Each structure stands twice: as C-alpha cells, then as structure tokens.
Amino acid sequence: xxxxxxxxxxxxxxxxxxxxxxxxxGIVIGVAAVITMVxxxxxxxxxxxxxxxxxxxxxxxxxxxxxxGPGGGGAPNFKFTDVEAIRNQISGAEWVAPVVNxxxxxxxxxNNWATVVTGTNNDYFPAGNxxxxxGRTFNETEERAGKAVCIIGETVREKLFGGxxxxxxxxxxxxxxxxxxxxxxxxxxxxxxxxxxxxxxxPLRTVQRRLSGSQDINxxxxxxxxxxxxxxxxxxxxxxxxxxxxxxxxxxxxxxVMDTRQIAETLTSTTKILTMLLGAVAAVSLLVxxxxxxxxxxxxxxxxxxxxxxxLAIGALEREVLLQFLIEAVVLSSIGGLIGIVLATxxxxxxxxxxxxxxLFDPGINLLSFVFSAAIGVLxxxxxxxxxxxxxxxxxxxxx
Numbered sequence: 235x236x237x238x239x240x241x242x243x244x245x246x247x248x249x250x251x252x253x254x255x256x257x258x259x260g261i262v263i264g265v266a267a268v269i270t271m272v273x274x275x276x277x278x279x280x281x282x283x284x285x286x287x288x289x290x291x292x293x294x295x296x297x298x299x300x301x302x303g304p305g306g307g308g309a310p311n312f313k314f315t316d317v318e319a320i321r322n323q324i325s326g327a328e329w330v331a332p333v334v335n336x337x338x339x340x341x342x343x344x345n346n347w348a349t350v351v352t353g354t355n356n357d358y359f360p361a362g363n364x365x366x367x368x369g370r371t372f373n374e375t376e377e378r379a380g381k382a383v384c385i386i387g388e389t390v391r392e393k394l395f396g397g398x399x400x401x402x403x404x405x406x407x408x409x410x411x412x413x414x415x416x417x418x419x420x421x422x423x424x425x426x427x428x429x430x431x432x433x434x435x436x437p438l439r440t441v442q443r444r445l446s447g448s449q450d451i452n453x454x455x456x457x458x459x460x461x462x463x464x465x466x467x468x469x470x471x472x473x474x475x476x477x478x479x480x481x482x483x484x485x486x487x488x489x490x491v492m493d494t495r496q497i498a499e500t501l502t503s504t505t506k507i508l509t510m511l512l513g514a515v516a517a518v519s520l521l522v523x524x525x526x527x528x529x530x531x532x533x534x535x536x537x538x539x540x541x542x543x544x545x546l547a548i549g550a551l552e553r554e555v556l557l558q559f560l561i562e563a564v565v566l567s568s569i570g571g572l573i574g575i576v577l578a579t580x581x582x583x584x585x586x587x588x589x590x591x592x593x594l595f596d597p598g599i600n601l602l603s604f605v606f607s608a609a610i611g612v613l614x615x616x617x618x619x620x621x622x623x624x625x626x627x628x629x630x631x632x633x634x
Contacts, residue, residue, distance in 0.1 A: 266575075295492045
C-alpha cells in the first residue's frame, strides 16, 4: 500500500511540474542557505585556528601595561635583564625572545616599501614557528655586536626584489645599509588580519642602537616546552615579573601575560556564535517554504475534491487518503531538501575559495537539514491531508 501511495504522490507532483518546483523553492533556498552558512562558518573558524597556530604553539606573550595600544598606559617596558631572568628562573620556558618593533621604509635600488622592522634574537624563529626558505639566521657574533644584517619576509622580497633571490643583497633601512642573510617562508595573514610576511627581522641590539635609540623591549615572547604546564609557567612568569618590577601585594600588575590558547578560544567561539546566528536566520526560510507547501496542498485538496470523493466512495479508508496527501507533502519537501544540499555544496565550494577559507564538508549539518526539510513536509502537510481525509464522500462527489 505504501508503494502505491508513493506512486500516486509522484504522479500528482509530475502532473504540475512548474507548480511543484515553485512550491519547493522555499525549501531549496532554506536548506542551501543553512548548509552554506554553517559550512562557511566552520571554514572561517578553522582558518582562524590555523592562523593562531601559525603564531606559535604553547606561546605566552608579555606586554607592558593593562590596556592595548602603544605605551601600555605609561607602564615601563621590559629590559634585556628580564629575558635573562626568565631563561634562568623559569624551567618550563623553552624559548625566550625579546621583541622591538619599529616602522621603517626598506629600499633596494629603485624599489621601496614601508614595512615593520622587528628586533629580536634567534629564539624568535622556533617560538613563532618561523622557517627559512633560504639563507640562515643570526650568528652569535651578529647578535652580540648588533651587526647590520637582516632576514626578510616573503612580502618584502616580492615588493623589493620581485623574482630575484634576496640573500646576499643589501637593502637600506633609514640611513644604514643592511645585508640580507635569510628569507622566511610565507605565513600569510594573522588572525588579526595583518600580513605576517611584511617584516624585516634584525638582531635586537641593531634595532635598539640604530632605530629605537633605547634599551627598552616592547614585548617578550615565551614558548613553553611540551613537558611543562602552560598555566604553571604563566603563574611563574607573573610572580617573577611582579618581583622584578617591584609591584606590591596590594598593587595591580602593570603588565599582561597573554596566552595564544585564550586568543584562539575567544576568536573561535566568536565565529561559532556568528555561524549559529547565521544558520538560525537562514533556517527561517525553511519555515517560509513549509508555509508554501501547506498553501499549495490546500489548493491541491480543493482541486481534487471529486477524486477524493470517488476514492472514499469505492472503499478507500480515511487513513489511506491522509497518507496519500501526507506523503505527497513529504516527497515535495524531501526533493527540495536534496536539491538544496546539491546547491549548497556548489555554493560552499565557490564561496570558500572566494573567501580564502578551507571547505569543510559537515555530514551532520547536511543530514540534519534534509531531515528537517522532511519534517517540515510532515508538519505543514498534515493539516491539508487531514482536511482531505475528513471530506464527506457525498459532498465531495457533488463538488464542481
């Protein structure tokens, strides 16, 4: 009986193909919108997570002051002795890199490019997951003496050297020349939207003497060893810096210890909330599609009143008529769901490439959207089906 009822439903749908297509259009759009929004949201979340991971694993950053922005609210910067203290007293600190950033214009022959010069040491590279595409890092003599050598990022190479190899060439930073000894592998954008490859790295003392003119250090980057607890190292760093900066027990810290895990959790939770919100908004169109199915099924019941009357008169049971129209509504919504899934897959692949985020196929949201679309057919198809099953055979046969 169920098979015959399904064939009757398909025959009724085929009888009015254009009307059936327009009826399921709301379901198609709703399913496609929900799947596309969730898929792109998951891709954006994965992209943010990957970008933060590219900054370095198990990473802690010490920044002066309790607010964002230059100067840290008047808090004193760090000194090189702080770097030595962390190395000697924090056993879980695998790499400790001081960081001084200064904006400057790099010049090579007729090309120039405004970039960020970073003064640091060799610990900065393993701590931040930086790899060399060519050349080498600083040697001990260059770090100690503050030699004019530099390692450039992929963006700087492209802007100054084009397709040439920069290693061995000299670029000019402000009033001094700097030998390029290395080229970094590209990382792309950071989670904050900045270009990580737009950088020129020099020994710390070089930047302090020639660019900043002071011994201050803007930031300390500490990479925690895998065998140590990040939270434990974070607490040790806080206690050590409070002691070194002579902060009393009742006084607040004049520095911050930022954990890349917390940054990742904050950003990914934000993108997940936005994904859920967009998915919920898109799901509203599924309800609109369900209302369209109910409307067209009521019209179909009115058009086929005599057919229903004949079926009831020759012995069809009310539940059989109910099942026929209910299955017809479910078939309509299910076909809409399948078309929506195919459409969403194509749209997600295209938009993911356009937005430069990874495409992550989520079988859960695809299955849920299909089941939800079928449930919409049951929910909004039940009332028209119940109305058809409740018709009086005599009145139905008299209907014109």
